[in-house]
Amino acid sequence: MDSLTNQYRQIIKKILEEYADFLGNDEQVKVELVLDEKNDRYLLVETGWKNGYRIYGTLLHLDLIDDKLCIQHDGTEEGIANDLVAAGIPKSHIILGFKAPEIRKYTEFAVF
Template sequence: MEFALIQTKPAQAGFKILFLIHLRVAFGKMDTLDNYRQMIQKILDEYAQLSYAYGELERQLIIDQTANHYVLLTLGWENNLRVHGCLVHIDIINDKIWIQRDGTEHGIANELVNAGISKNQIVLAFQPADIRQYTEFAVT
């Protein structure tokens, strides 16, 4: 986003410039947050469309963009047993993507990196905090 100053009094110019810089930073964070939301939703949408080869199972994608929570569930029946479980759980916390649960084969973190998100913006929250330092991803 671009902003322009028009007809500013000299005494107010510094204030308006700082305000516009603040807006630019705030909108930059919002752009990043929106980008994260879109990428997460796109990747999880693709997983939600995959069908199971066995059982009467389906996937349900639950998104709360206000609180930045993303959950992909597996539910249905397999061999007369009820199946209901979390396949993927992602949160956006303090401008980073926290992967709380990843039950995919290829790894959601790898998919996010392939989509252009830096590893230092992804926390493998399913790993203990003392182990995260040995991964290539963010610790917190």
């Protein structure tokens, strides 16, 4: 189980780093990768100012809970779940936490 969790941690970090690199930073808005391995919480956030407006938001939020990966928030167009599956994490270990619990049972993913 622990080696599986470590494998998932590595996959999460790699995918989030790829998203951060793809989105990049500009002079006004920064994309920040937050990796809390102690609590198994992983976020990608953007912060800054653009044209006089405050920019702050969570783009991605993933938690490892027991042996499952819970996607708490997915602000991507394609869906990070697809990237996680392509990287080798089975759908049965991915929870779409941003979906209501009663809806999750109708997806191909774990319900918790």
